[in-house]
Amino acid sequence: MAIRIELTFDTRDAVSLAEFWKVALGYEDEPPPAPLVAAGGSVQATFDGHHVVMAGPEGNEFCVAA
Incomplete structure (x- = not known):
């Protein structure tokens, strides 16, 4: 089980x-x-190598951080 x-x-x-x-x-x-792109998302921009602006399959933007 992942935590x-x-x-x-x-x-x-x-x-x-x-x-x-x-x-x-x-x-x-x-x-x-990677898993989000495989599921239909797209990378819009990357900042400082770890903050990523993405868009879901319907074009709604959101941010992820590594």
């Missing part, structure tokens, strides 16, 4: 902290858009 955990940290180096917590929590990288 979803969301954490928010105040940090000066978010990339290093994210890498640490991915290892600590056993998270395996899969780009967030």
